Amino acid sequence: MAIERGNFDLTGPKQLTEVDWTNNHHRRAVVASLVEGAYNLEYDRQESRDPQVQSSRWWNFFHFQLKRALVDDKDSSIYGAVYEIKHTYLNHLPKCAPKYVIAFRGTILKLSTAKRDLKLNIKVLTDVLHMDRHRFKPALEAVQQVVQEAGSANIWLAGHSLGSSIAMMVGKSMAQEGKCMEAFLFNPPLLGNVLLKIIGNQYLQDAMRLTETLCNFGTLFVGGGHVRQGLLNFDLVFAGI
Structure with a gap:
């Protein structure tokens, strides 16, 4: 399953040779x-x-390079x-394109990751994820470092499920901190009051309450209050292009 899923040429949007x-x-x-x-990257590690043999196709195809892998020091x-977008491609990008994307995976129910990932899901449910010292805080520090090096413009955040x-x-x-970024959130794991509290945006709270009964709800938002919402089923995204 992981090998088939990890093969860009089998499951990736390889028809997207020119990105608008x-x-x-x-x-x-x-x-x-x-x-x-x-x-x-985690499947490769396990x-x-x-x-470079297979996984790199997922970013190289779109002219990105892997600047850094984020590692949980607990497991x-x-x-x-x-x-980071490749420097040779920067001149071909419009202003709305990202220069950096920081992406977070979701839960992997494999022997070496399941215990830790499930504990983190419980932290989401109990609204204490922000206190985690081994994943959330290093993730925040990694983003802060990118912002310090490159500024906050054209930096996107993305995640699936737990990510x-x-x-x-x-x-x-x-x-x-006054640094507003665009974020792509695929299949958030929780649609209850905790998630609404985390977002803290009244417009999105109202929208999510209306669509709470629908499965696989996702959001695409820009920090600072500009919000767009919709159904972003991670497994069906590629079918929409």
């Missing part, structure tokens, strides 16, 4: 690919594979990735 960064479907497909790359798993909670909390923390 003003097209929301294109943007979602690229970002979902980068999140998939974060998943596959199965002792060279990420040594890779939970995220910092991607969407991390991205959302990081985005909120950065917004409180």
Whole structure:
């Protein structure tokens, strides 16, 4: 399953040879690919594979390079990735395109990751994820470092499942520092009061209450109050391009 899922040429949006960064479907497909790359970095680690053999297609195809893998020092798993657009491609980008994308994977129910990932899901449920010292705080520090080096413009956050909670909390923390970023959240794991409290935006709270009964709800928001919401089923994103 992981090997088939990790093969960009089998499951990736390889038909997207030219990205229109003003097209929301294109943007979602690229970002979902980068999140998939974060998943596959961890699969590569678990199965002792060279990420350059297969996983790198998920970011190289869209002219990104892996700047850094984010590692949880509790279980040594890779939970995220910092991607940077290749410098040779910068001149071809419109202003709305990202220069950096920080992507976070979701829960992996494998022997070496399940225990830690499930504990983090419980932290989401109990609204204490922001206190985690081994994943959330290092994730926030990684984003802060990128902002310090490159500024906050054109930096995107992304995550799937558990990773969407991390991205959302990081985005909120950065917004409180006056650094507003665009974030792509695929299949957030919780749609209850805790999630509404985390977001802290009345417009989105109202929208989410109306759609709470629908499965696989996702949000695409810009920190600082500009919010767009919709159904972003991570497994179906590529079909929309």
